[in-house]
Amino acid sequence: MFAVNLSATFADFCSGLTARLRSNRGTPHRDETTPKPKPTGSAAAVPELPEVETMVRGVRPHLEGRRILSVHRCRCACKPIFIQPSLRTICRRTAGTTVTRVRRVAKRVLLDVSSGESFVIEPRMTGLMLLGQPPDRTHLRLQWRFDGNGQYNSLWFWDRRGLGTVRLFTAEQLAVELGSQKLGPDALEMTEDQWYRRCAKTSRAIKVALLDQKLAGGIGNLYASEILHQARIHPAHPANELGPQQVRRLAESVREVLTEAIRCEGSTLGDGTYRNALNQDGNYQNMHRVYGRADEICPTCRKRRVRRIVQAQRSTFYCPSCQKRRG
Numbered sequence: 001m002f003a004v005n006l007s008a009t010f011a012d013f014c015s016g017l018t019a020r021l022r023s024n025r026g027t028p029h030r031d032e033t034t035p036k037p038k039p040t041g042s043a044a045a046v047p048e049l050p051e052v053e054t055m056v057r058g059v060r061p062h063l064e065g066r067r068i069l070s071v072h073r074c075r076c077a078c079k080p081i082f083i084q085p086s087l088r089t090i091c092r093r094t095a096g097t098t099v100t101r102v103r104r105v106a107k108r109v110l111l112d113v114s115s116g117e118s119f120v121i122e123p124r125m126t127g128l129m130l131l132g133q134p135p136d137r138t139h140l141r142l143q144w145r146f147d148g149n150g151q152y153n154s155l156w157f158w159d160r161r162g163l164g165t166v167r168l169f170t171a172e173q174l175a176v177e178l179g180s181q182k183l184g185p186d187a188l189e190m191t192e193d194q195w196y197r198r199c200a201k202t203s204r205a206i207k208v209a210l211l212d213q214k215l216a217g218g219i220g221n222l223y224a225s226e227i228l229h230q231a232r233i234h235p236a237h238p239a240n241e242l243g244p245q246q247v248r249r250l251a252e253s254v255r256e257v258l259t260e261a262i263r264c265e266g267s268t269l270g271d272g273t274y275r276n277a278l279n280q281d282g283n284y285q286n287m288h289r290v291y292g293r294a295d296e297i298c299p300t301c302r303k304r305r306v307r308r309i310v311q312a313q314r315s316t317f318y319c320p321s322c323q324k325r326r327g
Contacts, residue, residue, distance in 0.1 A: 048219065050265075051123075051267070054266045054276050055129040058277025058278065059131060059155060059277050063099045063102050063155060064099055065098065065099065066146040069146060071094060072087070073142055077138070081157075083142070084167045084168070099111055105186075105217070107220070108121060111144075117170055118168070118171075119167070120177070123164050124164045126163070126164070128159070128273075131152040134158045135160075139160045140157075143157075183217045185216060185217065192247060192251040196244070198216070199215075199239040199240060202240060203238050205238065207316050209239040218258075223257060225291045225318065226290065226291055227257045231253035232323055234326070236309075261284040261287075264284035291317050294308035295308075298322060303321045
């Protein structure tokens with residue numbers, strides 16, 4: 001249970017709005033068909049693949065090859081995040097090891113270390129991996145300290161809601177927990193043939209299927225709506241009834257939408273929670289064509305208003321003109 005503090009909520013909103021206005025000065029050029037920036041009202045959609053990939057790319061140059069001095073929990077009056085095994089055990093097993101690789105698996109950040117083990121950080125709703133100043137110090141959860149004289153000697157995990165998790169896995173545990181039995185292929189790397197074969201196995205609505213991490217790893221609610229809009233596929237269309245042309249458009253749209261979102265360093269929504277490793281806004285929220293834009297004129301066709309429906313207890317946004325229901 002979370003107590004709602006109206007004053008704090010309003011202050012957070014104003015702070016986030018100011019930050020977005022500053023970051024939009026550097027927003028990529030928009031032509032007349034690109035929607036104007038608008039903070040969305042949904043705050044439960046990130047981080048997804050683009051945001052996590054942005055975290056990885058932000059911290060990787062500063063961590064790979066660095067020796068871990070310590071890992072410790074920050075002072076925080078909020079509900080503690082889930083850490084496994086115990087922090088004492090983590091410190092014993094990783095102090096003195098070197099970060100050999102920083103990578104992403106679906107919606108998780110992985111820090112591989114020289115012992116053969118891996119930190120698996122799952123940001124979930126509001127978790128951030130930070131090198132620079134945090135949005136606030138109240139929600140700092142964990143700190144990794146590194147040796148040397150690098151530009152940044154600490155990595156921080158910040159989490160407002162406290163739903164994120166930090167685990168240390170052996171190679172064997174990693175293969176079980178994040179292997180092919182638990183996760184599908186990475187959405188950014190899937191081929192058209194993989195999409196065709198995997199969609200053919202489920203009769204669920206394609207929007208619901210896209211959220212299944214066993215079908216494709218990394219796509220969440222926000223980008224599923226944007227991908228289907230660009231592919232001109234109705235979100236309720238059964239996945240196993242997609243034709244070859246629809247699957248081709250789907251595969252192309254997945255790559256294009258996710259790649260562009262990564263280039264823009266992800267989406268910072270209306271609550272301003274998501275930030276990159278240097279505590280800066282993403283910019284892809286300025287490119288959203290349907291997500292969070294219910295009842296607005298569709299910026300693609302300029303004929304119909306964007307609709308919001310609920311699928312599997314999640315909001316879906318689509319244009320009834322661009323994404324006609326067929327069959």
